[in-house]
Amino acid sequence: MNSTFDPLVGQVLDGRYEIVAKVARGGMATVYRARDKRLSRVVAVKVMRSDLGEDDEFAAKFDREARSAAVLSHPSVVSIFDQGSSQGKPYIVMEFIEGETLRRVISRDAPLPPDRALELFEQVAAALAAAHEAGVVHRDIKPENVMLTRRGQVKVADFGLARQVGSPQMTATGILVGTASYLPPELVTHARPDGRSDVYSAGVVLFELLTGKKPHTGENNYQIAYRHVNVDIERPSERLAEIGHSADWDIPDYLDTLVLAATRRDPRARIPDGRELLGAVRRARHELARTGGHDNPTLAAALLPESPAEDETEALRPGAERPRPVSAASPPTEVIHRDQWQPARRKPRTAPAPTAQPVSPRPAATALQPRSQRTPVFPHLHISDDPVHRRRRIVALVLLVLLVAGAAGVGSWWWLDGRFTTVPAMSTLNETVAREAASANALKVVRAEAYSETVPAGVVISTDPAAGERLFRGAEVTVVLSKGPERYPMPTVAGLSLDEATTALTDGRLAVGKVTEAFSETVAAGVVLSASQEEGTQLKPGTPVDLSVSKGREPIRVPDHVGGRADKAAKELKELGFEVKVEEENSADMEAGRVIRQDPRDGTAHRGDTVTIVRSLGPVLVTVPDVWMKSTDEATKLLEDLDLKVKLERSSNFPIPLNIANGTDPGAGAEIPVGTTVTLFVA
Structure with a gap:
């Protein structure tokens, strides 16, 4: 149903029930799909129409629906969660049913095969049995008030007309209470509703499941109600034959009888309540499964309750006066309740007293005569030859024979079937x-x-x-009762060895899935790092859990950077995860900025290990001293003290050597590496 223009959609009733969408609209209320914000669940909320909110009678019906259904706890009854009033509108919060109504099933699929019809109807009967045992009469059983969930479970809803047995009638004389097509005749004429009223409406529903048609139709509700009072509902098999339905199945005689037993116009000749109806449905369903739909006259006869006495039904005939309160002069009707479907027993009729016959005087001599061979053995037992007495003796004899035969039949029944x-x-x-x-x-x-x-x-x-x-x-x-889905909590396995984790999973009714390995800088080899399921998650038994196990610290190859640029070597080593320690020293063989040594130079190490590199500062430099006019020996010593090598070279053509230094190459003041050869010029 389109809920675009409904003002309630989007509102929150009593700060708890958020109206999401309109689902259906009835005569006195509208049903919405809502969200219970407190319990985070989807519910159905029935809100009374605003134009009826001030009507005390409708408000009483609305309140009675919640109270009547709330006392029931049965899988086939829609559960009532809460009731209240918001902005002057009474509302009821109930179980939200995802599915369809039985009316839609009938419109789409009926006539249904007998086994399918009884499968659905048994759950309706079970709901009525629970209601009647709780003292609640529904009063509006019809396909629109029977829901079928997506799992195929039947739910009886809408106790808007329900009342507690014994509570006052809520409607005035002449007002039809309930839906006319399913209205029991006694509610049209005079009687208050009881369990038999619900049984009648349910029987009409079963008729409709089996035939796809309602038993009585008319131009208006009053014509339909008139037919319920005055016309017996026909057998479903006869209706199928009338409409010419070519079904692949037949309706057995006991199923016809079940419908008739539930829809007798006289409530005293009807199945009395939901519990008896449920028992009858189960007997019929069992017989249907056992024989495949063949007739069983014995079962059909057992399902049909006896009709009440002719004088007892007089008050319910069309046009008869409604029964008045029993006066003192009127004897009360005696009703004996039994476990089976039997109406009130008839009172035994009292036979008229026999008329006294005149006794003719017997001659005195007769009494003195001796007994003959025909004298009775019991002389005081008088057997009359009166025709009336003779007929009575015949009747008694017949009754005795019937009693013996009945006892034998009952014994045979008990031995073969009754036990x-x-x-x-x-x-x-x-x-x-x-x-x-x-x-x-x-x-x-x-x-x-x-x-x-x-x-x-x-x-x-x-x-x-x-x-x-x-x-x-x-x-x-x-x-066998359900414990619900079998679930087991995911144990803690991180930090355990692989063997310990395997034991924890198998002991917890779970299984070890795929095991993978990964390096870890913090977890020792062979210890579980993680699992594919979070700790505490409820899992199905045998669920495989994947494990990741540590391989220990990851070994990393150490690259050799000796001779390479020291700054580049330090960067690459850090990127590999090593700690880099840089030392410096002079080297005569390695130019400044290059790696002289590395420790370790090759092999493998782990992240966080230290690698030391020695960066070259180049050779040690010394300044060439000024040796001019110094003796050759003195100049040579000055140069050699600086770790320089000296090469003598004569720089004068004077015939007599003077052994006086007059310069060097490189010249004085030059910065040169130690070990460099310096040419000393002498005269």
Whole structure:
């Protein structure tokens, strides 16, 4: 439904329920999809129409819906979470159902095969059984109020007309309460609703599932209601034949009877409540699964309750006066309730007292005569030959024969069938309802638990024996309840050795996945560095967890930079992760700025290790001294003291050597490396 122009969309009710979109609109309220900001979940919020907010009767109905449904806790009933009022508009917060209504299923798929129809209808009956046992009558059972989730689970919703049994009638005389197509005839005529009213409406729904048509139609609600009061609902098989539906299945006689037993116009001849309806549905479903849809007249007869006495139905005939309160002169109707579907028993009629016959005087001599061979053995037992008495004796004899035959039949029934029962369908039920279903079938429950990925916790997964199996009454049936999805927390494995981590995972119902290795500067070799799952994450059993294991510190090759530029060597070593220590010294063989030595010079090391390089400052320089006019020996000594090499060279043609220095090459004051050869000129 388009919610663009709805003023409530986007608002937050009571600071908690954020209205997201409009879902549906009904006669007295609008349903929205909303987000519960406190619990972070999607909910459905039903808000009463603003024009009805001041109507006390509608407000009472609205309040009664929340209170009636809130007392119910059943998988097939939409749960009520909260109620309140915001801006003068009462609202109800309930479970949000993702799915479709049963009306849409009927419109799209009906007529449904009997097994599919009973599968859906059994859950409706289970919801009614829970409601009736809680003392709640729905009063508006119809396909629009039955939801089907995406998982196929049926949810009965909209207890807007529901009331507690025994509460006052909320509507005035002549007002139709509920939907006319599903309205029980007693609500049109005179009676207050009870469990039998819901059974009638449910029976109409079953009729529609099986035929795709409503049993009664008309131009308006009152014509439809008139037909409910005055016209019996026909068998679904007859309706299918009338509409000429070429189905691949037949509706068995007991399924026809189930519909008739639920939709009898006289409520006293109808299935009395949801629990009995649920039992009948399960018997029919079991028989359908067992025989594949063949007729079973015995079961059909057992499903149909007895009709009430003719005088008891007089008040419900069309045109009859509505029953008045019983006066003192009117004897009260005696009703005996039984576990099976039987109406009120008839009162036994009292036979009229026999008329006294005149006794003719017997001659006195007769009494003195001796007994003949025909004299009765019991002389005081008088057997009358009166025709009336003779007929009574015949009737008594017939009754005795019937009683003996009935006892024999009951004995045979008990031995062949009566001592057996069947396992009811308990899947999707919670434990309480499952136990009630087993108890209704005279079975004992043995509780078991198992994990399930699809069935919510606390709901029955399966039974052993399976549904439909035949057992002795009082036998045990194992009910397997879901513990929810099986999950295990991810243990802490970082910092453990690979063996320890493997043990931790397998002990925790998990598995070791792919193991990879990586270098680590801080974690010793063989120790787990990380895992593919975070610690504490809930995982399915057997989930593989990948592990990364340390290989220890990464070895790095040390490059040889001897003879290379010292600044470049230091940069490259630092980029590899080494700590670089630079020392300097003079070298006569290595020019300044180049690497004289490196430690270590080759091999491998680890990040953070120190590599020392010695940078050349070049050779040691000395200044050539001034040796002019010094003796040859003195000049030579001055030069050699400076670690210079001296080469003598005569610079004069004077015939007599004077041994006096007159210069050097390089000249005085020149900066030259130690060890350099200096030419000393002497005269």
